[in-house]
Amino acid sequence: MPAFLFVTVFLIYPVIDTLRISFFNRNSTEFIGLDNYEYVFTNSTAQSALLNNVLWLVLFTVLAVGLGLLFAVLSGRVRYEAMAKAAVFIPMAISFVAAAVIWRFMYAYAPEGFTQIGLINAAGTGVGLEPIAWLVEHPLPYTDVTLPGPLHTNNFALVAVGVWMWTGFAMVILSAGLKGISTDILEAARVDGAGEWQIFRRIILPVLSPTIAVVATTLVIQALKKFDMVWVMTAGNFETDVVATLMFKQMFNFSDFGRAAALAVVLLAAILPIMLISIRRFRAQEET
Amino acid sequence: MAGVRFKNVTKRYGKVLAVNGFSLDIADKEFLVLVGPSGSGKSTALRLLAGLEEINEGNIYIGDRLINNVPAKDRGIAMVFQSYALYPHMTVFQNMAFGLSLRKTPKDEIKTRVEKAADILDITELLKRKPRQLSGGQRQRVALGRAIVRKPDVFLLDEPLSNLDAKLRVQTRAGLSKLHQRLGTTFVYVTHDQVEAMTMATRIAVMDQGIIQQVGKPQELYNRPDNAFVAGFIGSPAMNFFEASVTNGPQGMKLDMDTFSVPVPKDRLSALNPFLKKKITFGMRPEHIHNREFLPPGCEADGDCITASPVKAKVEVTELMGNEIFLHLVAGDKSFLARVDPRTSAKPGQDIEVVFNMDNMHAFDPETGQAIHTQKEKGQGEGKEKVEKSIDLPS
Numbered sequence: 238m239p240a241f242l243f244v245t246v247f248l249i250y251p252v253i254d255t256l257r258i259s260f261f262n263r264n265s266t267e268f269i270g271l272d273n274y275e276y277v278f279t280n281s282t283a284q285s286a287l288l289n290n291v292l293w294l295v296l297f298t299v300l301a302v303g304l305g306l307l308f309a310v311l312s313g314r315v316r317y318e319a320m321a322k323a324a325v326f327i328p329m330a331i332s333f334v335a336a337a338v339i340w341r342f343m344y345a346y347a348p349e350g351f352t353q354i355g356l357i358n359a360a361g362t363g364v365g366l367e368p369i370a371w372l373v374e375h376p377l378p379y380t381d382v383t384l385p386g387p388l389h390t391n392n393f394a395l396v397a398v399g400v401w402m403w404t405g406f407a408m409v410i411l412s413a414g415l416k417g418i419s420t421d422i423l424e425a426a427r428v429d430g431a432g433e434w435q436i437f438r439r440i441i442l443p444v445l446s447p448t449i450a451v452v453a454t455t456l457v458i459q460a461l462k463k464f465d466m467v468w469v470m471t472a473g474n475f476e477t478d479v480v481a482t483l484m485f486k487q488m489f490n491f492s493d494f495g496r497a498a499a500l501a502v503v504l505l506a507a508i509l510p511i512m513l514i515s516i517r518r519f520r521a522q523e524e525t
Numbered sequence: 526m527a528g529v530r531f532k533n534v535t536k537r538y539g540k541v542l543a544v545n546g547f548s549l550d551i552a553d554k555e556f557l558v559l560v561g562p563s564g565s566g567k568s569t570a571l572r573l574l575a576g577l578e579e580i581n582e583g584n585i586y587i588g589d590r591l592i593n594n595v596p597a598k599d600r601g602i603a604m605v606f607q608s609y610a611l612y613p614h615m616t617v618f619q620n621m622a623f624g625l626s627l628r629k630t631p632k633d634e635i636k637t638r639v640e641k642a643a644d645i646l647d648i649t650e651l652l653k654r655k656p657r658q659l660s661g662g663q664r665q666r667v668a669l670g671r672a673i674v675r676k677p678d679v680f681l682l683d684e685p686l687s688n689l690d691a692k693l694r695v696q697t698r699a700g701l702s703k704l705h706q707r708l709g710t711t712f713v714y715v716t717h718d719q720v721e722a723m724t725m726a727t728r729i730a731v732m733d734q735g736i737i738q739q740v741g742k743p744q745e746l747y748n749r750p751d752n753a754f755v756a757g758f759i760g761s762p763a764m765n766f767f768e769a770s771v772t773n774g775p776q777g778m779k780l781d782m783d784t785f786s787v788p789v790p791k792d793r794l795s796a797l798n799p800f801l802k803k804k805i806t807f808g809m810r811p812e813h814i815h816n817r818e819f820l821p822p823g824c825e826a827d828g829d830c831i832t833a834s835p836v837k838a839k840v841e842v843t844e845l846m847g848n849e850i851f852l853h854l855v856a857g858d859k860s861f862l863a864r865v866d867p868r869t870s871a872k873p874g875q876d877i878e879v880v881f882n883m884d885n886m887h888a889f890d891p892e893t894g895q896a897i898h899t900q901k902e903k904g905q906g907e908g909k910e911k912v913e914k915s916i917d918l919p920s
Contacts, residue, residue: 421610424577429624429675430598439623443614 259498273499292387293460305407326405337469344371414448527588534583545735560722561732603672611656765861769807784857808887811864819866
């Protein structure tokens with residue numbers, strides 16, 4: 238009973254109240270129906286934020302899981318395993334804001350002819366390439382090609398930092414999962430006639446799939462909630478806004494509680510099914 | 526179908542010699558059991574044959590093919606693991622079909638072969654289940670099935686019964702022997718359990734510290750162990766060992782154990798003569814120590830059927846096995862075990878007289894541990910060697 242009370246006061250009430258506020262005007266004095274939701278799905282800034290979040294969701298998750306799996310498999314085969322893993326995992330230990338600051342320096346841009354203090358542009362100009370404003374530009378680097386929607390260079394640059402931070406997490410969990418696979422099974426597969434790639438694809442990957450699902454779920458939720466790095470590096474400018482940064486802006490810069498609440502509800506609606514799926518899977522695993 | 530030949534095979538892990546100068550010929554269709562305590566190198570020898578470990582020195586042949594550098598999948602072997610190593614995400618059918626599908630066997634043939642193997646092992650109704658839905662015994666049969674469908678030249682089994690309960694183990698033992706007869710394939714079987722070795726093997730190789738101690742038919746190992754290790758390892762309960770001095774008295778040669786002594790049978794005199802006034806290790810199996818009241822059939826009336834002398838001993842513990850009783854006895858400072866007629870009324874604390882059947886005595890050099898064989902036994906040994914060499918194997 239106290240637990241129920243606790244959940245009601247701190248979880249259910251805020252959710253319901255947010256839902257209520259999302260149907261009201263900027264200072265919650267007037268009921269305006271679905272106007273705030275209309276803004277979320279039709280306003281170009283809000284649309285761009287939603288699409289950016291989709292980009293984060295797909296690219297960030299796929300890259301972090303993929304690279305994490307790659308590092309987990311490869312690091313298990315070398316003698317300096319602990320060191321290699323530590324190197325990949327260290328970014329995870331840094332505050333996200335600090336990491337974002339570090340990467341602002343990495344991406345820092347000065348016009349051609351000036352001294353480049355950003356490592357990437359310094360290296361690029363060092364080999365004769367033109368400097369690129371990584372956090373501003375939309376066209377693909379060193380080309381005139383501009384892809385539609387969220388497929389912009391500055392978004393890719395932001396996602397890359399997210400991947401840099403979270404690959405270590407994916408690697409550690411996946412590596413633990415890999416170590417849990419009995420060597421007997423792998424040897425049995427080898428005797429059965431499987432090569433290394435077949436063992437990976439037909440034995441390791443399916444056996445590891447529950448672990449991969451856990452990691453992917455965590456990363457998907459991270460991607461949807463992404464705020465800190467975007468806020469520090471671009472503050473959502475140059476069409477890099479994600480739902481969370483836009484929500485923050487609506488709330489504190491434009492004092493539009495209604496729109497902020499509507500964005501929060503959309504975010505919640507996106508995360509909720511993923512949470513439910515992962516909870517169900519967790520329960521199913523506990524039963525077996 | 527093929528035999529296996531190990532020739533001076535050595536495997537090192539760092540400075541540890543896991544398998545040391547291992548030479549063994551396994552004939553086609555033989556059921557060879559590698560037996561030894563844990564750490565004796567038996568599993569390593571099997572893994573070398575399977576291609577799961579690399580050989581440091583020596584050669585291994587399957588049939589007449591040198592396989593040192595042949596990958597596991599191309600060796601024509603199938604292996605059953607102690608943990609069964611079933612693929613947890615596949616059904617029983619998929620587990621059994623995996624090896625064949627990797628070899629791109631046509632689907633119809635896979636289905637036929639899997640169903641046939643399932644029929645042999647009586648697991649047809651389990652084909653759609655996942656391993657986690659099976660009992661230990663069922664998993665074990667699936668693991669066997671996975672090996673059978675591959676139709677390998679050689680079956681390798683690494684302690685496949687050790688995770689089963691005692692009753693199932695006895696059943697499966699018989700099942701494996703039948704399977705061997707039915708398939709007519711070479712079996713190489715690793716176990717630490719000498720009972721499994723004795724009951725299933727056509728030949729046993731006893732290993733200790735990476736070295737083969739003796740190779741022979743189960744009966745040979747039991748009756749004529751080459752050294753004290755084999756004597757102590759084969760047979761359950763284990764052989765009793767005593768430190769004894771060989772002495773010569775008015776009644777002829779005796780083995781003196783300070784607190785009691787026993788006569789040496791006539792056919793052993795010449796073999797033990799070089800050890801006169803020296804120490805030997807005297808071995809006696811528990812089943813050859815009888816309660817004086819219940820001598821073996823045929824001996825009651827004629828005391829000469831065995832060379833024996835009564836020994837007084839105190840009963841410490843009795844263990845009733847149903848058809849026999851194990852008596853834990855002590856004579857002076859010597860403890861030993863006797864396996865006697867269940868009608869024995871001996872109680873703990875009681876003094877009884879037991880008889881050592883000296884015709885079945887074993888003697889070992891205390892320094893080398895080697896058996897001190899009579900001329901006749903040596904002759905048998907040579908005969909055995911000749912038989913082994915006549916087995917047709919590549920050199």
